[in-house]
Amino acid sequence: SVGGPRVHVRCDTRHSWYNSGWRLYSTKQRCRKILNTRLFTAPGSDKAWDKSVTQMGYEVLLVSQFTLYGILKGNKPDFHLAMGSGTSQQFYGEFVDMVRSGYTSLTSGKGSAPVPFDAAGPSSSAMESRVKDGVFGAHMHVELVNDGPVTMIVDSRE
Helix, strand or coil: CCCCCEEEECCECCCHHHHCHHHHHHHHHHHHHHHHCCCECCCCCCCCCCECHHHHCCCEEEEECHHHHCEEECCEEECCCECCHHHHHHHHHHHHHHHHHHHHHHHCCCCCCCCCCCCCCCCHHHHHCCEEECCCCCCCCCCCCCCCCCCCCCCCCC
8 A cells, every 4th residue: 555646657669868868857857746746735734735745755656557658549459659668667667766766865855855744754765665666567456546636647758
């Protein structure tokens, strides 16, 4: 059970920048958006959209999902826009590492976000464990309970 956002990560063939300098910039931008976007209300506050996942100390679940690039060709799904499994597995692994590192940096006071409510804060390894992920390419059963409903799209090309 993850008490925070579930992030579906997609990688597509149009990311020709994957092996360029743009890849690093774009990936950092997506991590920053996931960790810093203010989607939550602080306990005891009525101010909506005020706190980020790191400020609240919530967990983040990252799920690789190539099917987000699926399109229908007639009655059959087509995934030709999805990045190939070898490249996307490497990209996804790097992305997970970057989100974990970013979460740790932000919650230890080394980043741009304030330290979460528990100022003493857990250890760096405990913060890294706040970012969960599944098994790449595995058939997984993931349940979702929306406490919202809020759905945001973070596209690296925007």
